[in-house]
Amino acid sequence: MSNKSVLIVGVGGQGTLLTSRILGDVALSSGLDVKVSEVHGMSQRGGSVVTYVKMGEKIYSPIIEKNEADIILCFEKLEALRWIDYAKKDATIIINNQRIDPMPVIIGKAKYPENIIEKIKANYKKVVDVPALDMAKKSGNIKTVNVVMIGVMAQCTEIDKDVWIKAIEKTVKPQFVEVNIKAFNLGYDFARDCFI
């Protein structure tokens, strides 16, 4: 397999770190070299956060650069737009259609851009619009948005479903395994026809 680069973007506190850890574990169990670069500290306080996951034969830089990402997993619409220039032309862009206003918008100093997903669709072919917040609510825990998104992404890889489930079981706390697997399945089933 050629190297795969996955960019995970969102707002600090949305669970991007857990997502990257699950993804890292999946790559490791698939026998690939993998590097995951995370953001800690100040940005985790509601700022724009990005996590890089790179897997393949041999990975050097842990960073993904502009026009390099094969997949962008976006936990929030505005963050999708902010990082879209990191996508390859034929990248898969998976967007949770949730809106979280940043402080400049909240206080009226800036406008939240309109029609973000439409704009991205006009420029990139493989865009999946996911109502992840609703699905997380359906799973029973609103905090599982991240795992719903992993479920969607799992459909666009060749990696076996069991490998994903095992990684989730290994990564989340025991008392949250059940709800997270439910969330994963919701995302996985939602995306069944998205990548054909």
Place this chain on the structure above:
Amino acid sequence: MKKLMLGNEAIARGVYEAGATVATAYPGTPSTEITETIAKYDEIYSEWAPNEKVALEVAIGASIGGARAVTAMKHVGLNVAADPLFTASYTGVNGGLVIFVADDPGMHSSQNEQDTRIIARGAKVPVIEPSDSRECKDYTKEAFRVSEEFDTPVIVRLSTRVSHSQGIVELEDRENYELKPYVKNPAKYVMMPAMARRRHFSVEERMAKLREYSEETLLNRIEWGDKKIGVITSGIAYQYAREAFGDVSYLKLGMVYPLPEKLIKEFASKVETLYIIEELEPFIENQCRKMGLKVTGKDKLPVIGEYSAGLIREKILGVTSDKLNDIQDEVPARPPVLCAGCPHRATFYVLKKLKLTVSGDIGCYTLGALAPLESVDTTICMGASIGVAHGLEKARGKEQSKKTVAVIGDSTFIHSGITGLIDMVYNNCSGTVIILDNSITGMTGHQHNPTTGYNIKGEPAKQVDLVKLCQAVGVERVKVCDPFNLKEFEHVVKEEVAADELSVIIAQRSCALLKHVKFGPILTINQDKCTKCRMCMRLGCPAIVDRGDHVEINPTQCAGCDLCPKVCRFNAIEKAGGRDE
């Protein structure tokens, strides 16, 4: 067994495998997880120290006592620990002593971008620099061997991208390291002038031997490829360079101080064009230029910020990436904010309302500087809020202290605020210090500290009583108040700022992210009652959103902390009922 580990976790694993038994640190991004991970190994004694200076002193003591010992800190922490460092360089070690220092190029979570190699050179302490998680573990073990063989503390220099990137690590067994005997040796460990003069000779002899070692060690390796281009590099910059240049020749330095001059000359003589790729200061580059080598480095690359493969491609190879879209014209920034439910929000709301000059400090509450709270006037370093407020008064007179407060977190106060407060007491300052006591070290991710009542393993520990501590150093006016009692808190601040004597206000309320903190139902704005006066917007809460024609509360963001109803004069903010989870 193979495991995916953060650089910091791999460091901790290396410490474990090397048989170390003492670890002590003060938290600081991006170094914190080193000590947090070490704390999970029961074979190693671990602790949070009040600050980096104490931590290094404890590690020095453990080393003199014959143990392999470590301390970890961020780059600015090394400034605090510089005093013991420079003299531990003279005393040398008994058991191996390794100091992990994590630089933060790009300042993801720091107040400056200093380069640890320069301090290390000043202290004449060798520096080892890994470039990924695997090297983090392997180089840590080598660092102990270097420390003991050459009788020196060793700095392992990290950077944000090495510390916070995960890579694959092969786990090995723990070495059975036997405690070395402790032998009284004043000529080595009592650094008064007569002894220190002799020890300085030992330091210089050691540096000469380390220069020889640097030529031979496997930490420094040549990877031959196309010899048209040669790249000398180290740390994370090596990974970027590999990606940018591809199959050219590399001299990858794992020991960056002292540098292997012969190896560098040999490498340089065999390549056509020589590049030096290093983040921050031209440390390797200046040495190469001093040796008379013709190199390209900082003449094309910046000394500011992080590097990337793309940056190297652009600046050195002149390759830029195409722009694939034009839809990013108006993307508003998303700066970090105080969390919904944060106790500091109330504090800064009041301080702004009273139009006070606020001398700030390091922690989550530094975010009180951003809009719309825009309350903080200065932030310099850990503990500086108090000294700066004192200086403001001494420069501008007593009147200034009646419109100034210093704000400092509980952990930061213990770290280095207490000495500033003693200065205020001793030198007759009439200022006001607000200790933001949120019962935890917040920004670095919830570490215990001497005021929380728990140790690094979460076991009950002696708790420093902040009220008694302030009283004991001579502060007569000490008030404790919950900032969420907005009216009372405002009254207390007004009173203490106006007072002619020095006062301390302890603003006590737990961090909203702590597990034991439970809020009520989330809130909603009753649009019939709302007059759109936008008083609630002044709180800068990420859950309260201005939609132009109306203001609303985002239910997925609201913590239910109940602060906003207190600023609404029309009782328009109501409980929305059931929580979503």
